[in-house]
Amino acid sequence: MGVADLADYPWDAVAPYAERARAHPDGIVDLSIGSPVDPTPAVVADALRAATDAHAYPQTVGTPALREAIVDWYARRRGVSGLSPDHVLPTIGSKELVALLPLLLDVGPGDVVVHPQAAYPTYEVGAHLVGATPVAADDPASWPKATRLVWLNSPGNPDGRVLDAAFLRSAVGRARELGAVLASDECYAELGWDAPWDGRPIPSALDPEVTGGDTRGILSVYSLSKQSNLAGYRAAFLAGDPQILARLLTARKHLGLMLPAPVQAAMIAALGDDGHVADQKERYRARRAVLRPALEAAGFRIDQSEAGLYLWATEGQDAWDSLGRLAEAGILAGPGHFYGRHFPQHIRLSLTATDERVGAAAQRLRSL
Numbered sequence: 001m002g003v004a005d006l007a008d009y010p011w012d013a014v015a016p017y018a019e020r021a022r023a024h025p026d027g028i029v030d031l032s033i034g035s036p037v038d039p040t041p042a043v044v045a046d047a048l049r050a051a052t053d054a055h056a057y058p059q060t061v062g063t064p065a066l067r068e069a070i071v072d073w074y075a076r077r078r079g080v081s082g083l084s085p086d087h088v089l090p091t092i093g094s095k096e097l098v099a100l101l102p103l104l105l106d107v108g109p110g111d112v113v114v115h116p117q118a119a120y121p122t123y124e125v126g127a128h129l130v131g132a133t134p135v136a137a138d139d140p141a142s143w144p145k146a147t148r149l150v151w152l153n154s155p156g157n158p159d160g161r162v163l164d165a166a167f168l169r170s171a172v173g174r175a176r177e178l179g180a181v182l183a184s185d186e187c188y189a190e191l192g193w194d195a196p197w198d199g200r201p202i203p204s205a206l207d208p209e210v211t212g213g214d215t216r217g218i219l220s221v222y223s224l225s226k227q228s229n230l231a232g233y234r235a236a237f238l239a240g241d242p243q244i245l246a247r248l249l250t251a252r253k254h255l256g257l258m259l260p261a262p263v264q265a266a267m268i269a270a271l272g273d274d275g276h277v278a279d280q281k282e283r284y285r286a287r288r289a290v291l292r293p294a295l296e297a298a299g300f301r302i303d304q305s306e307a308g309l310y311l312w313a314t315e316g317q318d319a320w321d322s323l324g325r326l327a328e329a330g331i332l333a334g335p336g337h338f339y340g341r342h343f344p345q346h347i348r349l350s351l352t353a354t355d356e357r358v359g360a361a362a363q364r365l366r367s368l
Contacts, residue, residue: 010121010338017327024330029361031291032332034157034309034350036229038283041276044228044266051265058261060253062090062237066264069271070237077274078189080206080220082213086242089249090259090267093234094187094223098122102130102149104251105181105244111148117342118159118312120185123151136340140174147180155188155202155307158339158348162192162307165203168210176217181244187223187236190277191284194306202307206240215241226309227277228270235259235267284309284351287358291349294362303346311349322347329364 014032021028061067067085074080074088091097099122102113109131115123117136127134127149137143143150152171154163163171168184175182184205192198203210206220219240225231238245252258259267270276292302292311300313300322315322319335326333326347336346353361 011334014323014332014334017323018332020324020327021330021332024364026330026360028330028332029353029357029364030332031349031351031353031361032334034226034352036226036231036352037354038229038280040229040233041270041273043273043276044230044233044270047269048233048262048266051262054261056261058258058264060258061249062088062259063261063264063268066090066268069268070239073271074204074206074220074239077201078186078204078207078220079201080204080239081208083206083215083239084242087215087245088237088239089245089252090235090237090264091221092236092257092259093225093231094185094221094236095122096257097221097236097238098151098185099126099129101183102126102132104248105149107132107148110146112144112146113149113151114143114147114180115151116153116156116340118156118161118336118339118346119151120153120157121338123153136342140171143174143178143180145178147175147178150175150180150182151185152182152205153185155186155191155197156304157185157188157308158310158334158336158346159303159312159343160188160193160305160308160310162197162202165207165209168203168205168207172205172210172218181217181219181241183219183221183238185221187221188226188308189222190227191281191309192307193285193288197307217241217244219244224267224270227280229280230266230270233263233266235263235270237267283355287351287353287355290358290362291351294365295349298365298368309351311351312346313349314343314346317345319343319345319347325368329368331361331364 070088111132113127124134189202223236334348336343
């Protein structure tokens with residue numbers, strides 16, 4: 001299987017529901033795709049503007065200042081000490097990395113790529129791209145012997161599930177038994193809501209409590225899209241096993257996967273400023289506090305969702321029926337069908353709408 005064999009882009013199937021929602025007299029409330037709506041922080045935009053004289057090719061490995069900023073960020077925000085610049089690598093957003101990682105790790109036919117049961121679709125796309133077999137499995141004991149790559153996602157997209165340090169330890173141990181690389185997608189780690197995750201950092205797969213100081217076979221993936229409203233900058237990075245990163249760096253050099261120099265400068269500013277991250281989290285907290293009770297009043301049950309950017313909800317019927325019901329009220333969500341076959345009755349609603357639009361959604365939900 002190759003690129004030409006990939007299925008149609010799933011979000012195209014939502015277009016009729018979007019059209020129905022736009023017909024609402026007060027307009028659509030789009031809670032489907034988690035694209036940030038709040039301003040890019042001034043400290044980041046200023047750094048980008050100051051770096052626009054970018055006449056030379058950027059370094060694929062990232063500038064020394066950026067790599068140091070990533071190392072410092074892991075120590076300060078994630079409790080991951082002991083990293084060096086050789087342990088980190090910037091990427092052009094996280095989606096290209098997720099899709100290309102099986103290729104860059106030389107995974108292929110006969111190999112298995114494990115991903116969560118409720119999963120971001122690109123994990124499966126990356127497996128299909130190289131002819132590997134994607135397997136949705138949350139229990140490490142069930143991971144097949146042919147597993148070469150394991151994707152974890154904490155907090156999860158779409159379900160907001162957090163994996164604690166004990167689970168991460170067991171996952172790392174099982175991946176090492178299998179000789180597989182474990183890649184942990186941690187892009188929503190700054191957005192913890194329910195106890196205990198609002199009061200302490202969400203664990204990284206690189207946490208010393210998980211690894212015992214040994215990063216062998218482990219990668220952590222992070223994006224600034226959500227915490228810093230930088231989705232349009234395509235600013236992300238990974239960290240972990242330096243031997244794996246060296247292999248990835250060589251491949252990325254050959255492929256020309258270079259992060260633009262102004263974006264690298266903007267990332268340094270974003271990684272060094274915790275204030276704007278706290279401000280953005282409070283915006284999302286306020287929207288969540290409005291949207292969640294309104295969904296429950298409309299007959300939806302919220303599952304997991306203890307962290308992350310989404311509410312994972314069900315009213316006990318097929319997700320497409322729920323989408324239709326919401327679209328009549330001018331609200332657009334994402335169907336659980338997009339996130340694997342295990343959750344056909346769930347929908348995903350994003351917190352990435354303005355305060356006014358979230359308020360409008362809550363009012364409409366209560367009228368249901």
